[in-house]
Amino acid sequence: MNKIKVGIADDHPFILLGVEHLLLSCPDIEVCFKSDNIHQLLDLLSETPVDVLVCDYEFEGDPYADGLNMLDRIRRIAPDTQVVFLSSHSSAYIVSAALNAGAAGFVGKGHEGFVNLATAVRTARSRSVYLSDSLMDKMLSATGRATERGSNLCMLSEKEATVVRMICDGMTIGAIAERLKRSPKTVSNQKNAGMKKLGAKNDVELATIVREWYGS
Numbered sequence: 615m616n617k618i619k620v621g622i623a624d625d626h627p628f629i630l631l632g633v634e635h636l637l638l639s640c641p642d643i644e645v646c647f648k649s650d651n652i653h654q655l656l657d658l659l660s661e662t663p664v665d666v667l668v669c670d671y672e673f674e675g676d677p678y679a680d681g682l683n684m685l686d687r688i689r690r691i692a693p694d695t696q697v698v699f700l701s702s703h704s705s706a707y708i709v710s711a712a713l714n715a716g717a718a719g720f721v722g723k724g725h726e727g728f729v730n731l732a733t734a735v736r737t738a739r740s741r742s743v744y745l746s747d748s749l750m751d752k753m754l755s756a757t758g759r760a761t762e763r764g765s766n767l768c769m770l771s772e773k774e775a776t777v778v779r780m781i782c783d784g785m786t787i788g789a790i791a792e793r794l795k796r797s798p799k800t801v802s803n804q805k806n807a808g809m810k811k812l813g814a815k816n817d818v819e820l821a822t823i824v825r826e827w828y829g830s
Contacts, residue, residue, distance in 0.1 A: 617644040618739045621662070623655045624670040624700065629723065633668060633700070633731065640732045652684065659692045666738045667692070668721075668731070671701035671712070681708070682715050682772060683794075689716065696738040700727065705824075709749055711775050719744030774808040777801055782821045 620643055624630045630648055637643050646662050649655040652673050659667070667688065671681035681699055688697060696718035701708070709720045718738035721727040726746050737744035770778060780790045787805065791798040814820035 617642055618666060618735060619644050619646050619664040620735055621646055621655075621658060621664040621667045621695075622648040622669075623650070623652075623667065625650050625673045626670070629670070629700070632728065636728060636731055637668075637735070640735075643732065643735060652687075656687060656691055659688065659695065663692060664695055666696045666698060666718070666735050668698050668700055668735065671699045671703060671708070681712055681717075682776060685712070685715050685717060696741065698734050698738050698744065700731075706749075708779065709745070711772065711779075713743060713745075715772065718742075720749060721746065722749065769811045770808050771804075774804045774811070777804040778808040778812070778820065778824065781805055781817060782824045 620637060622630060622633050622637070622645060624633065627650065630650060634645055634648055637645050646664050647658045649658055655669070669684070669688070671684075673684075681701070685697055688695065697716075698719040698721060699712050699717050700721050700723060702723040712720055718741070719734045721731055721734050721744070726748055730744075730746055734744040776794070777790060780793070785793075787798050787801050790796075791801045794801065796804075809815070809820055812820065812823050814823050
C-alpha cells in the first residue's frame with residue numbers, strides 16, 4: 615500500500631505534537647516532516663515533497679503569515695501538494711477565501727477537527743475538498759444571511775478580503791500596510807472598496823457585518 619506522505623506545520627508545539635501523534639497512528643499515512651516556522655517549512659517542502667500539507671492558517675512573527683499569502687508561497691515551491699489548513703479562526707469568510715484560493719480543506723482546532731483530521735488528509739489526497747459538517751453548516755448559513763442582505767463577502771477581491779479581515783481583527787491601516795508590504799494609501803483604498811461592497815459606513819458596522827453574517 616502506498617502511504618499518503620504528509621507534512622505538518624504549526625507554530626504551537628502542543629498542536630504540532632498532537633497532530634503528529636494522531637497521524638502516526640494511521641497505517642495509511644506517513645508523516646515525513648514537521649515544522650514550527652514558515653521559512654523551515656518552505657525549505658522542507660522543496661527538499662521533501664509530500665502529498666498533503668497540514669498547515670496552520672497563521673504563523674506569529676511572520677509578515678506574510680496570512681493563509682492566502684502562505685498558500686501562494688507554498689504553491690510556487692510544491693504545486694502538487696494539497697494544503698489542508700488547521701486554524702482556531704474558522705469563520706465562514708476565512709474558510710471561503712482559503713478554499714477559493716485553492717486550499718484542499720479547512721479543519722478547526724477543536725475536538726471535531728482533530729477527530730476528522732485523518733479523513734481530511736485522505737480527502738485532500740484524492741484531490742477533493744474537505745469541510746467538517748459544522749463548517750459546512752456555517753458556510754451555508756453565512757451564504758443565506760448574505761443573500762438576504764443583498765451582499766456577499768465573495769464580492770470582495772482576495773486583497774480586499776484580507777484587509778477587511780485584518781481591520782475586523784483590530785489592526786490599523788499602518789499596521790496592515792507594514793505587514794502586507796503595501797502602501798497605507800493602497801490599504802485604505804482596499805478597505806474602502808470592501809466597506810462599500812458590504813454596505814458598511816464605518817469600522818464598527820464592518821465588524822458587525824462580518825461577525826453577524828460570517829460567524830466570528
